[in-house]
Amino acid sequence: MSAAEKLEVIEGDITTLDVDAIVNAANQQLAPGGGVCGAIHSSAGPELAVECAKLGGCATGEACITKGYELPAKWIIHAVGPVWGGGESGEDRLLYKCYDASLKLAEESKLSSIAFPAISTGIYGFPAPRAAHIAVAAVLDYVRAAQEMGTPAPLKRIIFCCFGVESVQVHQAALAEHGHSH
Ligand code: APR
Numbered sequence: 001m002s003a004a005e006k007l008e009v010i011e012g013d014i015t016t017l018d019v020d021a022i023v024n025a026a027n028q029q030l031a032p033g034g035g036v037c038g039a040i041h042s043s044a045g046p047e048l049a050v051e052c053a054k055l056g057g058c059a060t061g062e063a064c065i066t067k068g069y070e071l072p073a074k075w076i077i078h079a080v081g082p083v084w085g086g087g088e089s090g091e092d093r094l095l096y097k098c099y100d101a102s103l104k105l106a107e108e109s110k111l112s113s114i115a116f117p118a119i120s121t122g123i124y125g126f127p128a129p130r131a132a133h134i135a136v137a138a139v140l141d142y143v144r145a146a147q148e149m150g151t152p153a154p155l156k157r158i159i160f161c162c163f164g165v166e167s168v169q170v171h172q173a174a175l176a177e178h179g180h181s182h
Helices: 035-044 047-054 091-108 128-149 163-179
Strands: 005-009 021-026 063-067 075-080 112-115 156-163
Touching: 005 021, 005 128, 005 163, 021 035, 021 063, 035 156, 047 063, 063 091, 075 163, 128 156, 128 163, 156 163
Parallel strands: 005 156, 021 075, 021 112, 112 156
Antiparallel strands: 063 075
């Protein structure tokens, strides 16, 4: 299966996806918020905030995992994206790290499917086209590295769950730039 055959770009509400893990665009305190974080907490139910509170926070660029509670997804991987500050303070590298850390955590947890929102492109203000390029690059790098290692990567489905047509278009454009169309 080629790297890109594992990748899907869909439009929808990530809280409805029946996958092993959905990724939350979290904050460093792992506290409930607005945007996709708000939607995930309201769909998962109040136990999620209780488990998050026990984790003691998460650094920008890092990820941690909790149960999915009342979501269809079994797990939630909370990734903390960078706040956009103009692009000169390492935002690109930190966003890349979010995707890479989430994929590594999913692999460690032996998950076979994961769905990402467009991390940092809402309240955190990261330009969507630039973010989509970084997201696709990080995911393709991860999948290709696993293939080169010959390790049978457990992840069979990696989904970009986009909220709105514009977000779908920038992710499809980013994939096309990497020589894959979806
Ligand atoms: N499903 C999928 N994507 C969604 C959904 C949803 N239900 N709701 C929003 N999105 C999209 C937004 O349109 C945006 O493209 O998720 C992307 C990320 O936007 P935010 O949720 O605002 O996340 P982010 O920009 O990373 O800001 C994180 O916002 O909610 C707080 O607690 C969160 O402090 C953190 C900050």
